[in-house]
Amino acid sequence: xxxxxxxxxxxxxxxxxxxxxxxxxxxxxxxxxxxxxxxxxxxxxxxxxxxxxxxxxxxxxxxxxxxxxxxxxxxxxxxxxxxxxxxxxxxxxxxxxxxxxxxxxxxxxxxxxxxxxxxxxxxxxxxxxxxxxxxxxxxxxxxxxxxxxxxxxxxxxxxxxxxxxxxxxxxxxxxxxxxxxxxxxxxxxxxxxxxxxxxxxxxxxxxxxxxxxxxxxxxxxxxxxxxxxxxxxxxxxxxxxxxxxxxxxxxxxxxxxxx
Ligand SMILES: Nc1ncnc2c1ncn2[C@@H]1O[C@H](COP(=O)(O)OP(=O)(O)OP(=O)(O)O)[C@@H](O)[C@H]1O
Ligand SMILES: [Mg+2]
Numbered sequence: 574x575x576x577x578x579x580x581x582x583x584x585x586x587x588x589x590x591x592x593x594x595x596x597x598x599x600x601x602x603x604x605x606x607x608x609x610x611x612x613x614x615x616x617x618x619x620x621x622x623x624x625x626x627x628x629x630x631x632x633x634x635x636x637x638x639x640x641x642x643x644x645x646x647x648x649x650x651x652x653x654x655x656x657x658x659x660x661x662x663x664x665x666x667x668x669x670x671x672x673x674x675x676x677x678x679x680x681x682x683x684x685x686x687x688x689x690x691x692x693x694x695x696x697x698x699x700x701x702x703x704x705x706x707x708x709x710x711x712x713x714x715x716x717x718x719x720x721x722x723x724x725x726x727x728x729x730x731x732x733x734x735x736x737x738x739x740x741x742x743x744x745x746x747x748x749x750x751x752x753x754x755x756x757x758x759x760x761x762x763x764x765x766x767x768x769x770x771x772x773x774x775x776x777x778x779x780x781x782x783x784x785x786x787x788x789x790x791x792x793x794x795x796x797x798x799x800x801x802x803x804x805x806x807x808x809x810x811x812x813x814x815x816x817x818x819x820x821x822x823x824x825x826x827x828x829x830x831x832x
Contacts (some may be wrong), residue, residue, distance in 0.1 A: 574692045574693070574714050574717075574754040574819070574822050575682070575685050575686040575692075575693050575695065575696045575712055575713045575714055575803050576692065576693070576695070576710075576713060576714065576715050576717060576818065576822070577589040577633060577695050577696065577697045577700075577706075577709055577710050577713035577715070577717065578590055578594070578694060578696050578697065578716075578717040578718045578719065578769070579696070579697040579698055579699060579700040579706075579710070579716065579718060579719070580698070580699050580700065580718065580719050580720070581699070581700060581701075581718055581720065581729035581732070582725075582726070583721070583726065584777070585719045585720050585721045585726060585755055586607070586719050586721075586784070586791065587696060587697075587698065587719045588613060588696050588698075588719075588754040588791045588795075589607065589716065589791050589794050589795060589807075590753060590784055590795045590811075591604060591694050591695070591696040592604065592651040592718045592730055592795075593687055593784070593790075593794055593807055593808060594694055594811055594814065594815070594818075595624065595659055595694050595812040596657070596659065596808065596811070597732075597792070597808060597811045597812045598692060598694070598815065599815060600691075600692050601660075601690055601692070601742070602660075602691060602692045602693070602694060602796075603629075603652065603660050603661065603662060603685075603688065603692075603693045603694070604659060604660070604661045604662070604694050604695075604696070605632070605661070605662040605664075605685065605694065605696065606631070606632070606662065606663055606696055607632060607664055607666030607671075607695050607696060607697050607698070607700075607705065607706050607709055608619065608664055608696055608697070608698035608706075609665070609668055609671040609697075609705045609706055610668060610698055610699075611664070611665060611666055611667055611668065611699050611745045612632075612663060612665060612666070612696075613662020613664075613795075614626065614655075614661055614663050614664060615627075615628035615631070615663040615664065617796035618655040618656070618661065618796065619655065619656050619701075620653065620654060620655065620656065621655070621656050621657075621658070621663050623656070625828070626653050626655070626661075626663055627653065627662055627663070628666055630653055630663060631652075631653060631661070631663030631664060632651075632662055632663065632664055632665055632674065632681070633649045633660045633663075633665060633670065633674065634639075634650070634651050635648070635662065635681055636673075636674035636677050636678075636681060636683075636698075638650075638651075639674075639677035639680040639684070639792075640677055641656070643680055643681075643684050647683060648688055651693055651786035659688040668705075670822060671705045671706070672705060675705050676707040677792045678705070678709060679711075679712070681708075682708045682709045682712035682713075683712060684765070685709070685712065686712045686713075686714075688738040690802070691705050695709050695713070697709050697710055697716075697796070700716065700718065700733055701733070701754060702736060703717065705712050706774065710748060711740075711745065711746050711747060711748070712746070713748040713816060714724065714749065715748050715749045715750075715751050716737070716749070716750050717746040717751050717752075717753050717781070717818070717824045718730055718734070718750060718751070718752050718753070718761050718778070719735060719752075719753050719754075719755060720754055720755070721754070721756070722754055722756045722760060722766075722767075723757055724762035726769050727766070727770055728822045730752055731770055731771060731774065731776065732776070733750075734750050734752075734771060734776045734777065734778040735774065735776055737750055737798070738776055738777055741777075742778070749777075749821050749822065749824065750777065750778040750779065750781070751778070751780075751781040751817075751818060751821055752767060752771075752778050752779070752781060753781055753782060753783070753784050753814060754767065754780070754782075754783045754784070755783075755784050755785075756783050756784075756785075756786055756825070757785075757786050758783070758785045758786075758806055759811065760783070764780050764782065764783055764784075765780075767780050768777065768780040779821060780819060780820070781814060781818065782810075782813060782819050783810060783816050784810050784811060785805075785806035785807045785809070785810040787805055787807035787810075789805070789808035790802045790805035790806065790808060791807060793805075794807070
């Protein structure tokens, strides 16, 4: 299963959401840093022996293999392990590098979607019609769009869902869209408000649920603070999203004719 995690606009917490989902994912999982603006993983994460990650091993090395037609080397060669045991594919350092690997991203995306025995979670950064990571979004089973409970965030999500629905009408492969709201756990109304907004326009996105707005745990996931987070609201709320996400990925709604 390939899951893309991104945002419509702003910095609502897509990277944090991808990380926490990978941390609680119940099956073998790979976290891919594909933010076109330049990834953070290679800068922030540490290996289990506390060494730094190799920024050239990851998307860049995988793209180099893809130019030769993937298959010579196993995908596992591009993985690195980070403290805690999670396996990751490091991202690019600059937007230019992402533009450079653009032509082979469809092959890379296909390899992620078919990775034997693994689910793959990709942080695709901001999602728009001009986003260089569109091949990854299009190959995904589900696109998780992260939003905040604010009018402008809702409006941007609605426009992104509308655009994806239009793509689908042109027979292009599109993922199921799952909106995740980063919101206070006492907020019982925003998710319903957004669902009604999408339904009012006849748009196909599912408001999957809420991820706790939990600054302390988000700081830990961002590598800024060290503290146990297993029992945090953020981690607990992420666990609640796993089964609905897997169910949505298997629901196979929509047109999936062209790769
Ligand atoms: N669930 C959360 N609770 C509280 N704060 C959060 C949460 N998720 C993210 N944040 C905070 O919001 C800020 C942006 O988070 P993050 O980098 O994950 O967002 P992003 O959408 O990936 O941004 P960008 O578009 O810059 O890549 C960070 O300070 C992060 O700690
Ligand atoms: Mg990010």
